[in-house]
Amino acid sequence: MFKPLDPLLHSQLRLAIMSLLISLEEAEFTFLKEKTESTAGNLSVQLDKLEKAGYISIEKSFKGKRPLTTCKITSEGIKAFEEYVDNLKNYIQ
Amino acid sequence: MFKPLDPLLHSQLRLAIMSLLISLEEAEFTFLKEKTESTAGNLSVQLDKLEKAGYISIEKSFKGKRPLTTCKITSEGIKAFEEYVDNLKNYIQ
DNA sequence: TAAACAGGTTTACATTATAAACTATTTTAT
DNA sequence: ATAAAATAGTTTATAATGTAAACCTGTTTA
Numbered sequence: 001m002f003k004p005l006d007p008l009l010h011s012q013l014r015l016a017i018m019s020l021l022i023s024l025e026e027a028e029f030t031f032l033k034e035k036t037e038s039t040a041g042n043l044s045v046q047l048d049k050l051e052k053a054g055y056i057s058i059e060k061s062f063k064g065k066r067p068l069t070t071c072k073i074t075s076e077g078i079k080a081f082e083e084y085v086d087n088l089k090n091y092i093q
Numbered sequence: 094m095f096k097p098l099d100p101l102l103h104s105q106l107r108l109a110i111m112s113l114l115i116s117l118e119e120a121e122f123t124f125l126k127e128k129t130e131s132t133a134g135n136l137s138v139q140l141d142k143l144e145k146a147g148y149i150s151i152e153k154s155f156k157g158k159r160p161l162t163t164c165k166i167t168s169e170g171i172k173a174f175e176e177y178v179d180n181l182k183n184y185i186q
Numbered sequence: 187t188a189a190a191c192a193g194g195t196t197t198a199c200a201t202t203a204t205a206a207a208c209t210a211t212t213t214t215a216t
Numbered sequence: 217a218t219a220a221a222a223t224a225g226t227t228t229a230t231a232a233t234g235t236a237a238a239c240c241t242g243t244t245t246a
Contacts, residue, residue: 001128002105002109002112002128004105005105010105011202011203012095012097012184015184016184019095019183019184019185029224030223030225035094035095037095039204039205039206040224040225041204041205041207041225041226041227041228042203042204042205043225044224044227045203045204045226045227046203064212065212065213066211066212067210067211067223067224067225068224069224069225085185088181090112091108091109091112092112092178092181100232100233104234105234106234106235122193122194123192123193126193126194132235132236132237133193133194134196134235134236134237134238135234135235135236137193138195138234138235141195158242158243158244159242159243160193160194160241160242162193162194187246188245189245189246190243190244190245190246191242191244191245192241192242192243192244193242194241194242195238195240195241196237196238196240197237197238197239198235198236198237198238199234199235199236199237200233200235200236201232201234201235202232202233202234203231203232203233204229204230204231204232205230205231206227206229206230207229208225208227208228209224209225209226209227210223210224210225210226211222211223211224211225212221212222212223212224213220213223214219214221214222215218215219215220215221216219216220
């Protein structure tokens with residue numbers, strides 16, 4: 001009935017991040033920050049958790065002279081997200 | 094885009110409780126405990142929070158000689174649940 | 187009448203989330 | 217040239233939250 005909800009995804013900010021990445025495939029730190037209306041600190045921490053879980057990959061480079069952090073969802077991340085959504089539906093229908 | 098998710102509802106156990114109550118209108122403590130597969134302690138705490146938020150009402154009585162706790166969703170609870178679900182959909186589509 | 191069970195509640199602890207403070211560098215203003 | 221402000225983040229301290237273990241009160245069973 002109520003399957004457990006992946007705690008890594010059952011978090012407002014991380015879910016928003018994953019939601020964006022699943023449709024965009026790739027997004028910059030600043031873009032995610034704007035879209036999710038989060039603080040940089042919070043975003044940084046949550047991206048770290050998603051990366052450590054293997055749900056996203058993070059690439060660091062430079063855009064001109066400025067540091068640039070680019071995030072991409074992994075296939076594992078897509079799978080986890082889809083399973084989370086499936087499970088969640090049992091709670092909200 | 095990403096409307097804030099009511100933190101009171103964005104919790105696996107409380108969401109499961111509300112999900113049950115929204116379709117059943119009324120449920121006993123032990124029933125909720127079984128259906129949600131939660132411990133009594135955790136359930137007790139979460140029911141308290143939902144009651145304090147005005148999302149459910151709790152009535153205490155006796156079934157024979159045994160104490161009986163009956164939970165019921167309030168109209169405020171229904172409204173909050175529906176809004177939560179609406180907001181959540183923006184995250185999972 | 188002692189032990190086990192029912193139906194919870196309280197509390198202690200661990201986990202989590204979040205923002206404030208910080209670092210490093212770059213751009214702008216003086 | 218240099219001080220001030222802005223960019224792009226990271227680290228860390230604290231508050232909030234979730235959870236189970238321990239507890240309580242009464243009841244049933246051995």
